[in-house]
Amino acid sequence: MTHPRSLGVLLIVLWISVCVWGADGWAETVYVQAKTAQIRAGKTSLDAVVGNVKFGESLEIVGRDGSWMEVKTSAGARGWIFAGKTSTSKPSGGNDTLARLGQSMRGGDASATTASAGARGLDKASEGYANRTGVSARDREVVDRMTAYQIPDQEVEEFLREGGLGEYAK
Amino acid sequence: MRNNHGMWTALIALSLTVAGCAEVQRAAEDVARQSGNPRLAGAIHGAGNVVGSLLPIGYEEESSIGQAMALQVVARYGGVVDQPELVRYVNLVGRAVADTSDRPDIPYRVAILDHESINAFAVPAGYIFVTRGLLRQIRNEAELAAVLGHEIAHVSEKHILDVIQRSKRLAGVTEAGLSYATSNPAAFKGVIDGAVKKLLDEGLDQEKETDADMVGDVFAARVGYDAEAYVGLLMRLRDLKGDDRALFKTHPNxxxxxxxxxxxxxTKHLATTGVVLQERFSRMTKRV
Structure with a gap:
């Protein structure tokens, strides 16, 4: 026969466990909807960056204030993120499971080709196509340059800052 | 009995193929071949190709298709505007919108076609084109962001890749991946030519264009541009060209x-109080 006091303690422990699990298990989650995003110490673009998160990463919402959300990352960092860089649904992007499966079947490495590292030059297939269709050297050069064209992330950040866009919105 | 054994081998090989094990598929083919059963090896190879052709196009193949289609767009429109500051500006607006799109993990590049018609295109793998004529109609950065958002939406929603999948089936391509581009260049040319014709001459399905309008405006609003700006541009284009004959001949009215x-x-509660950045746009595009 179980002692009533022990049963009471057991029930309290169980209740606390459920509450703790529940708070964690039912916490509202958002996903990073931008290529990269910063977690800041406060809810303005002037506050210090306390962490960086990547596309698709899940974040637990702790609080909200206007266009900003207080979040906790899976690594345990806590801070504010501009809400425009998050989504309530998990983004699939260009790397969804089926596409990865297709890539795997073809023997390619999806992760190596989805990075914006910037391929240079026409690849074999499009070069062959250009030869077959008589595309001029000038037009090949245009697509070649376009393929290699990159703007550093810092310049994009500066552009957003100047325009009062994204997290720099006034 | 032997037939049953062969059937099970093929089914197992097919299952492994579906699970993404290309190496296992090749190994199964080798085993079948070495055990004196070339028909079974052929069946495994064929089954793998059929399954592969039904799977979504991977980025490597998308990139080659995008490059080939981009070559045709540039050739048909007579080249691009060579003004580095202007090109950098439209690319910055494109990056701002693309980085908060639903597919920010691929590179996007914008070129200005040196053509007076009023149009814009996107081909797979993030190659985006805006004509000089359209740029002249745009009055502020928010309108440009919405136009680029529309094109980015075509890429992120994989509208053109859907056309390519159909084009591949019509061209009789059953091989998985990009290998057909080198093993059967005529088929690759057929796929590209079919997709270019659909994009430039016939137009995508009207639902896809409407979808790109809506999704693209969401992308532009996400980064902080005024969501109403696009409505302003569409209204001016309607005034300019009327409603019976859509200005973008390939789009709904x-x-x-x-x-x-x-x-x-x-319905999406998009902010109509975002920025339009008219002054920056005018300064950067004054030589268009």
């Missing part, structure tokens, strides 16, 4: 597009 965008603004 302007009134339908305006209604769809306005509905999106209402």
């Amino acid at each position: 302007f009134s339908a597009r305006i209604d769809a965008v306005q509905k999106t603004i209402r």
Whole structure:
């Protein structure tokens, strides 16, 4: 026969466990909807960056204030993120499971080709196509340059800052 | 009995193929071949190709298709504008919108076609084109962001890749991946030519264009541009060209597009208090 006091303690422990699990298990989650995003110490673009998160990463919402959300990352960092860089649904992007499966079947490495590292030059297939269709050297050069064209992330950040866009919105 | 054994071998090989094990598929083919059963090896190879052709196009193949289609767009429109500061500006606006799109993990590049017609295109793998004529109609950065958002939406929603999948089936391509581009260049040319014809001459399905309008305006609003700006541009284009003959000959008429965008603004609660950045746009595009 179980002692009533022990049963009471057991029930309290169980209740606390459920509450703790529940708070964690039912916490509202958002996903990073931008290529990269910063977690800041406060809810303005002037506050210090306390962490960086990547596309698709899940974040637990702790609080909200206007266009900003207080979040906790899976690594345990806590801070504010501009809400425009998050989504309530998990983004699939260009790397969804089926596409990865297709890539795997073809023997390619999806992760190596989805990075914006910037391929240079026409690849074999499009070069062959250009030869077959008589595309001029000038037009090949245009697509070649376009393929290699990159703007550093810092310049994009500066552009957003100047325009009062994204997290720099006034 | 032997037939049953062969059938099970093929089924197991097919299952492994579906699970993404290309190496296992090749190994199964080798085993079948070495055990004196070339028909079974052929069946495994064929089954793998059929399954592969039904799977979504991977980025490597998308990139080759995008490059080949981009070559045709540039050739048909007579080249691009060579003004580095202007090109950098439209690319910055494109990056700002693309980075908060639903597919920010691929590179996007924008080129200005040196052509007076009023149009814009996107081909797979993030190659985006805006004509000089369209750029002349745009009055502020928010309108440009919405136009680029529309094109980015075509890429992120994989509208053109859907056309390519159909084009591949029509061209009789059953091989998985890009290998057909080198093993059967005529088929690759057929796929590209079919997709270019659909994009430049016939136009995508009207639902896809409406979808790109709505999704693109959401992308532009996400980064902080005024969501109403796109409505302003569409209204001016309607005034300019009328509604019977859509200015973008490949798109739905302007009134339908305006209604769809306005509905999106209402239902998605998009901010109409965002920035339009007219001064920056005028300064950067004064030589268009």
